[in-house]
Amino acid sequence: MDNDTYFMAVAVLAAKWSPDPNTKVGACIVNPDKKIVGIGYNRMPNGCPNGSLPWARESEDPLGNKYLYVCHAELNAIMNKTSADVKGCTIYVSLFPCNECTKIIIQSGIKDVIYLSDKYKGENTTKASKKMLDLAEIPYRVFLPASKEIVIDFGEIAPGLFGNPPADPPAD
Ligand SMILES: O=c1ccn([C@H]2C[C@H](O)[C@@H](COP(=O)(O)O)O2)c(=O)[nH]1
């Protein structure tokens, strides 16, 4: 598996933890030595219990929608960093970063953005992101997967757990 596939798969796996019922986003930050230094997904802020804040999108009351509360995947990945900083790192994101995340990406010193989905490319938030990234000379590129899915096969690692005892070693 190549680097991009591996790191984007980590971002997509992180996204699966998101409680957002509509759009689950994952981010994986990788340093120049190809070490993962931060992972995040979109979720409500720490200390805000499940159900205490809305996941709605279209309430007439802005306080009844998720947008004022949710912490974006990129923010969480940067806040979760395991290194002193993320200068010179690459961020793999399952969705093109919004304008607010783009500001944080730029200010944090991240030097490269690789994304999977650009489903909000027509929105001003995405247009503003691209404008800022262009001005800051931070390249961004789409990740084009070689296949639609990759399989994580637990049975390959531990066949005994699935009713297939490991084969006997060959006789001498
Ligand atoms: O840069 C971004 C942009 C968005 N998100 C999160 C924020 C929300 O939880 C969803 C978007 O919800 P929609 O229902 O598709 O409007 O994605 C993010 O983490 N990073």
Ligand SMILES: [Zn+2]
């Ligand atoms: Zn964002």
